[in-house]
Structure formats: structure tokens, C-alpha cells
Amino acid sequence: MSRRDYVPDALLRLVLAGGATSARRRLLERHGTPEAALAAGPGGWRAAGMDEEQIHALSTPAPAPLAASRDWLAASTRHHLLGWDSPDYPPLLREGPNPPVGVFVDGDPALLWRPSVAVVGSRSPSAGGRDNAAAFARALSRAGIVVVSGMAAGIDAAAHEGVLGQPQGATIAVLGTGPDQAYPRRHAGLRERIATEGAVVSEHPPGTGAHPSHFPRRNRIIAALSLATLVIEAAERSGALITARQAIDSGRDVFAVPGSIHNPMARGCHRLIREGAGLVEHAGEVLDALAPQLSGLVRTLRGQLREAEQTPPDRPVRGMPGEDANYQKLWDALGHDPTGMDRLAERTGLTTAALSSMLLAMELDGRVSVEHGRYCRND
Structure with a gap:
């Protein structure tokens, strides 16, 4: 579907209203389209469970964020907004916990429908951990798997880099900022390469900066988009472990790469393994474990068509x-x-x-x- 001439103001207003996503999803489900949802008015909005702050935001949307999002969407055929009401909304994300009302995409939105594995880990990995992230990501990519990560420093960046430039490689970066923002800032070039060769995804509108609360929420999208989550290196208190927990909550597989007992960045992986995560030493083990799901996914997609x-x-x-x-x-x-x-x-x-x-x-x-x-x- 080409969106180059379509700027969905009604959907933008629902996304920019903020607050509980469940109420806004319920509003869309009851009324079918963003336009009908807005036309329901304050009474219909309250009936869907929206609070007064959300109702005010829908009634009188802030003009600057709305204009900025509209301009960003119109600026490039690479820019998309996939709404909860749309058949293009990624099916795995729809099944995850607390899915967003809409996701902004800079790049190829079709990648969000392809089989993917999240590769996550420490922001301060060992040299071996960084090499493992790139090697696993490269091997998964060669097998036709899209690699999903969060574009953070360390393991995330190494996983993305392992895929970029591969002949058939594809990677998705899920951000805790707007889709046009790089965090950390030094990853601006990496963000552009991912958007060009893969896809950058965010539930936050263009121009949104980094905020600590955004990143745990970002992790649920990483986990939900992926058939499985692979943790390369992680300390005992790590955002990667949050992603792994959310993958479990989504009913997805979790794998972990073991490390030295003397490496503090391996302790999170060892903990996951003790709690039931699959111990893997090479990408083939991940692919073998996912083979039934991959076969089932293809059958499901064919059935939908x-x-x-x-x-x-x-x-x-x-x-x-x-x-x-x-x-x-x-x-x-x-x-x-x-x-x-x-x-x-x-x-x-x-x-x-x-x-x-x-x-x-x-x-x-x-x-x-x-x-x-x-x-x-x-x-």
C-alpha cells in the first residue's frame, strides 16, 4: 500500500492523545475507523475508558506535534504510520501485551510481517560478546530471519551492524525516541542505514526525545515483534532481561548464550538459563527450535491470503x-x-x-x- 499521498490526521490525533493504549484501542474497535472514533465525541470517548486528559487532548490537539507528525509522514515514501485499525498492523505485535495504537515506521513496513528474532544484551559488552552478537545476527539473517534490536550501544548496535550490508539481510530497530531521533546521538548514521536497508520503528511521534520511561516500554515492542528473543550478554540487572521477561509474557521463546563465570555480563544469561531459557551456542540451534513456528507462520500467512x-x-x-x-x-x-x-x-x-x-x-x-x-x- 502506498501512503505517499495519505496523511491520517484522525489516527494521528488518537496516537498523540497519549495515555492508556487500551482505551484508545477499545475506542477504535468499537467504532471501526479513526474518523468514526473521533466523531463519537467525549461521551463515546469516556465510554471507551479514556480519562479526562486524553479527552482534552482529543478535543483540542496540540497543533505543533500534529503538524510535525503530518510533515514527517508527507516528507518521504519511506515514512509510514500503521494504525491499530489497519490490516497492515503487524500480526505478532497485535498479539503482544499492551500493543500500541499505532507505530511510526521509517523504512520498509513489510519487514514487520517477516519472521524475526530479537537479539539484545548489555550496553557494555565484552569484545567476545560484541563479536557473538554480530555473528549470531549475521547467521540468522542469512537464514532469512529479520534481526530486531533496540539500536542501543553495545550488543544492540553490534547485532544491527552484523546484518547491514549482507546481500539478503534485514534488520529492524525499535526506538524509545521518535523514529527520526537517534539515541545515543552518535548512532545517527546507524539509524539512517537501518532505515535505508531495513526499518526503524517507534510508537512515539517524530521529534520525541529520549526519556527513561520510554525504554522499558520500547522493550515490549521488541519482544512482541519477534518469534523469539536471544540474549547475548546481560548483567543481573539489565534492560535485556526486561525484554526477555516480556517475550515470555508474549508466549515467545527465549534463548541465552552462556559465558564465563568470571564475566559479570554473563550472569543475567546464566540466570535466564537456570529459569528455563534455551542455552544456545550457535544460530543453528535457534533455527532448529523455531522450525515448527516458522512452518506454521507460513501456513497462517498463506491461509490469510x-x-x-x-x-x-x-x-x-x-x-x-x-x-x-x-x-x-x-x-x-x-x-x-x-x-x-x-x-x-x-x-x-x-x-x-x-x-x-x-x-x-x-x-x-x-x-x-x-x-x-x-x-x-x-x-
Whole structure:
């Protein structure tokens, strides 16, 4: 779905209202669209559980944040806002605890639908821990897994760097700031590279700076977007352990890499292992453990695409699942030159969510290759 001409003011107002996300999600679920939710007025807002501060923010939105968010969304085809009401909202995030009303994305939103693993750990790792983070991330990426992390110093940055520049690598950074802000500031270049080759994600609007309360909340999004969380190095009191706990709360697997008993940055991993996290020494063990989920995910995505009745294509695409006319439409839109998601959406008229599911199935069938978020035929 191309959003270059669409600036969703009603959704922006709901996102910028702040406060409890559950009340705003309930409001959207009751009324169906952001526009209808706003039209419900203060009575409808209170009935959904919104407090007086939220009601005031919806009634009289602050003009500067609204204008800044609108300008950011309109500034680039790389900028998106995925709302709770949208079919493009990432399904794994929707299933997680306390999902946000909307997420801002700088980069390829289709990556949020692909199988991913969170790689997290200490901001002050050992040299070996940094090397392990890059090696695990690189190996997972080569297997077609998107690597998710928080762009923090240390293990997070090493994991992102391990993926960037890989021929088929993709990484997602979930920020505790706005999507346009780098924290720490020295990671401004890293943020831009991730946005160019992968995706930068935040529930906070553009221009939002760092605040201590944002980062534990950021960790729940990292955990929810991922099929599993891998902890490389972590002290006994560590934000990485918060992410691991939230992954468990989301019903996801947690893995940890053991270390020396003399390394204080290994104690958090050892604690997780004692409490039941999977001990892993190489990426293949993570992939083996996730194999049933990966297979199930592909079946689920294919099933979603078959829900509506489709007219069989005139020229079946060899090896494509089912007689789905949309697969043929997508195949015809692809070429031998790499093509981005926005262009495929324009050519086919399909949503990003549908395209992402179909391209994943085609990639796993060996029919499509992906490099830096751009797709081409294998024939």
C-alpha cells in the first residue's frame, strides 16, 4: 500500500492523545475507523475508558506535534504510520501485551510481517560478546530471519551492524525516541542505514526525545515483534532481561548464550538459563527450535491470503500456492531487476500486508529473492 499521498490526521490525533493504549484501542474497535472514533465525541470517548486528559487532548490537539507528525509522514515514501485499525498492523505485535495504537515506521513496513528474532544484551559488552552478537545476527539473517534490536550501544548496535550490508539481510530497530531521533546521538548514521536497508520503528511521534520511561516500554515492542528473543550478554540487572521477561509474557521463546563465570555480563544469561531459557551456542540451534513456528507462520500467512474467493489466473505460476489470482498479479509485477514494496503495491493494487505474506511464501518456495527490501524473480 502506498501512503505517499495519505496523511491520517484522525489516527494521528488518537496516537498523540497519549495515555492508556487500551482505551484508545477499545475506542477504535468499537467504532471501526479513526474518523468514526473521533466523531463519537467525549461521551463515546469516556465510554471507551479514556480519562479526562486524553479527552482534552482529543478535543483540542496540540497543533505543533500534529503538524510535525503530518510533515514527517508527507516528507518521504519511506515514512509510514500503521494504525491499530489497519490490516497492515503487524500480526505478532497485535498479539503482544499492551500493543500500541499505532507505530511510526521509517523504512520498509513489510519487514514487520517477516519472521524475526530479537537479539539484545548489555550496553557494555565484552569484545567476545560484541563479536557473538554480530555473528549470531549475521547467521540468522542469512537464514532469512529479520534481526530486531533496540539500536542501543553495545550488543544492540553490534547485532544491527552484523546484518547491514549482507546481500539478503534485514534488520529492524525499535526506538524509545521518535523514529527520526537517534539515541545515543552518535548512532545517527546507524539509524539512517537501518532505515535505508531495513526499518526503524517507534510508537512515539517524530521529534520525541529520549526519556527513561520510554525504554522499558520500547522493550515490549521488541519482544512482541519477534518469534523469539536471544540474549547475548546481560548483567543481573539489565534492560535485556526486561525484554526477555516480556517475550515470555508474549508466549515467545527465549534463548541465552552462556559465558564465563568470571564475566559479570554473563550472569543475567546464566540466570535466564537456570529459569528455563534455551542455552544456545550457535544460530543453528535457534533455527532448529523455531522450525515448527516458522512452518506454521507460513501456513497462517498463506491461509490469510486465501480467505477471499479469487478467480484462477489464466496462466498459472508454476510452484505458487493454490490457484490465487493475486499471486499471478504479483508475479507479473515482479521483474528481474529488484523492485521495492511501494512500486509493487502500485503495480498490483494489493496492500503491504498481503504483498508481504505472498512474497514470504514465494521466497521460501525459491521463486523470489530479496535484497535490502527489494524483490526480484528467480527464474
